[in-house]
Amino acid sequence: MRKAMKNLLARLLLGTPHENSLAASGNQWIGWVLLACITAWTLGIVMPIVKIKKFAIFTTDYSIARITVDLLIEYDLFLALVVFGFSIAGPLYKFDQLWRVWRRYDATGEMAQKAIRRLDLISRWSMADVFVVAIAVVIAKTGGFFANAYVGVGLYFFAASAFGSMLLGQVLKSKIHLT
Numbered sequence: 001m002r003k004a005m006k007n008l009l010a011r012l013l014l015g016t017p018h019e020n021s022l023a024a025s026g027n028q029w030i031g032w033v034l035l036a037c038i039t040a041w042t043l044g045i046v047m048p049i050v051k052i053k054k055f056a057i058f059t060t061d062y063s064i065a066r067i068t069v070d071l072l073i074e075y076d077l078f079l080a081l082v083v084f085g086f087s088i089a090g091p092l093y094k095f096d097q098l099w100r101v102w103r104r105y106d107a108t109g110e111m112a113q114k115a116i117r118r119l120d121l122i123s124r125w126s127m128a129d130v131f132v133v134a135i136a137v138v139i140a141k142t143g144g145f146f147a148n149a150y151v152g153v154g155l156y157f158f159a160a161s162a163f164g165s166m167l168l169g170q171v172l173k174s175k176i177h178l179t
Helices: 002-014 028-046 064-073 077-104 110-123 126-141 153-175
Strands: 050-054 058-062 147-151
Touching: 028 064, 028 077, 028 153, 058 064, 064 077, 077 110, 077 153, 110 153
Parallel strands: none
Antiparallel strands: 050 058, 050 147
């Protein structure tokens, strides 16, 4: 009874897996790792990636979401697009492709192979999202004589998500047979 409820809840939330998918063949741990990566990414986006302390009194926290919004408010559209593309849209697309390969596509089918190729393409840019955050930290560190910058916990969550999704992509690639 308990297993039936668990399966029903999974199907309601995630949809029915493809009969030949990796999810249907007992690789449920992949879903948990993917959920952990998405959770870490979400925390990395909203939690501070850098804290700037000015005059040892005033502290300002910057998250990726706040940086993106601030850039839009200041009409710096190019930088806002770069940060949004590499830190928000890129990882979301990668999570979508990882989820589809794990749950929606036939593990031996053409759709899974195409998704793996798309993951390979986006993985070439996967460290770019971490570099965007690193650039933000470097800019903050050069804030001035009376300002100090400290790495926030959001940066660690964001980096963990990028690293975890990269590893998960490699695991899925090894399980999908490319022709």
